[in-house]
Amino acid sequence: MTITEVLQFADRLVFTQTGKHLDDIQETVIKGVWQGKTYSVMADECNHSESRVRDVGYKLWQILSEQLGEDVNKSNFCATIERLKNSYSPNASQVVCIGNNNSFNVCPLKRKNDSSSNKGDEIDLTKKSQYDLTLAPKITHFYDRTPQLQTLSHWITTQNPRLISVLGLSGIGKTTLVKQFIDSNLQQFDLIIWKSIKLSPSLDNIITDIFTLINYEPIQTENKLTQLFNLFRQQRCLIILDDVQELFTSGQFAGQYKTETKNYKTFLSKITELEHQSTVILISQEQCQEMTCLDEELYPVKCLELPGLVDTEILKALGLKDEESWSKLIELYEGNPAYLKDIANLIKNIFFGKADEFVRQETLHLTEDMKFRLSELWERLTPVEQQILLELSKFNQPTSREELRQSLSLSSTDFINGLQSLNKRYLLKPIEGEKTAFNLSPVFREYMRYLSPKLIVV
Structure with missing residues (x-):
């Protein structure tokens, strides 16, 4: 069992109990305990005091203990996780399942021997809401995207588009926007899965992961797409594909698929052609051909192009001085959050946070990260x-x-x-x-x- 699988399992337990995903310190504690580290070493790794890390660990063990119905602590965490492979949770409404790739899920329990419920009342495992947001970012700050959030929410809530593209330059905030929407709308979907094409480019593997998440029987290799669209009809699924530009070939005009990713062209075309109740969100720096060829008035597709920020709140949060110069900075760097964070760090390090001194240089400086x-x-x-x-x-x-x-x-x-x-x-x-x-x-x-x-x- 990998540390990623352990983190995913713990994240689902914590989310079930608190409605929040693991934060950075909680992740550090779980990784550290799994790797046999002391709280002192963990504290050094995450730049917090040892007492702070111990306190987070204590509260984390309490959450896990309540969810699993037994005492969990730093000493027995690893053994407890190992023992829970394929075993029932003391929480009578749940079972800890191991998927086809040895990944853990907390799933609803079918009470086949419960005389108080007949067969028709049994809970179908595939009807339980399931989320895999392991590859989604954690949002610590969110700025000035209310109109775009409202647009995205309106589309999905009232229009049920099957394919949505969120587009814009690198660093403009596409991924952050989509994750912020998901954090506020988990309850709308039966299944949510987030995948990065940069990390997992294979469509075949993504489909397998989707069925593994819902603990479905091993799928037939020859008709995976058919089974996937059957799932899309039966349940309301939200699939997020990040870094979609990685599907396309460098050195060719935008949107030209690589040889090994051409099956995505069929997949995305069928998304718009077939009847179902699910949505795929594409996050990309390039438009794909399947979107540019379709009229939004005639097809269930939507395209959200993200502009730069205009609110100076981001520079306030980054600790800059001279508020009267912030608008000029935003204009110079076109409201790109990644650029603004880079240049704010430079201003803090070289100009002691004085934005006015930087602006008076009358030079548009490119940091190494920008380059x-x-x-x-x-x-x-x-x-x-x-x-x-x-x-x-x-x-x-x-x-x-x-x-x-x-x-x-x-x-x-x-x-x-x-x-x-x-x-x-x-x-x-x-x-x-x-x-x-x-x-x-x-x-x-x-x-x-x-x-x-x-x-x-x-």
Whole structure:
């Protein structure tokens, strides 16, 4: 049994008892106990006092003891978990089950010998709400996304879309938004499972994990999709796929599937075509073809494009001074939470938190973390897209399509396809007017200028 499985099992017990998932210190305690560490070592690892870690551990053992109906403490935790493989919990309404991959679940108990209930009253294991949010982030701060949360909630509550894309640049807050929605709406679904394509790209494995979560009989390998859509019809499921851009090939125009991930194309198409009561949420930096080809008025699909933050509350929480300069910072870094956190740390370390001194430098500084994020985007582009961006970075103002076209030695087809692909990646800002114009974000323009001396464009 792995530490991940132990954490997942403990998380479900704690959530059942408290309605909250394990926090960082609780996770540290469980990992530490499982690995035989002392509270002192755990305290050093999580930068808290030993007394604080001991107190969290004491309360955690109380929660687990109440859920399992027996005394659980630091000394017997490991032995208790090992013993509970395939055994009944003293809590009469639950059983601790081991799934097909040795993962633990707390499931409702079928009381086959209970004379007070007839066969028709038995609880179906597949009807119990089940959640696997192991790969979902923990939300410590959430800022200024009320309109987007309301939109997402309205869609799912009243319109039952089968496929939703949450789109935007890296660091803009897509994953945080979806997790915040889930934390407030767990009760709406029979099953919720969160998967990251970056960590688990195989659709076959994801489907297997879904059925393992509900302790379903081993599924037939030849018709997994059919069984999955049967489940989607019978129960209200919410499947979140994060990092969906990882399905697509680098060096090709946006949304082109890798050879090994083309089965997702069939899966996502069937999501919109077949009748069922479930929803799949895609979190991505690129639009997938299955979404861009469909009219939201005619198909059960929705697309939520995430803008930058406008509220200065995030900078207040990050401990900056000179509130009158915060709006300028947000404008410079386009409200991207990841960029703002990076630059706030720099301001605290180099300018003692004085935002005004930083702004007066009149320089848009790129941290190493920003450069890393932007380099990942750059490496996904085609040579055509790279040429367009490098040329556009030479202009300090929006540039018309005609002017940009004349300054590039590209065919009309490559030029138009490149613009469309960059738009799908949220790297271009089309500006409507007498003539269509395009602009780069200040951050990406600065990155292009940093990068251009290092490149030889053919």
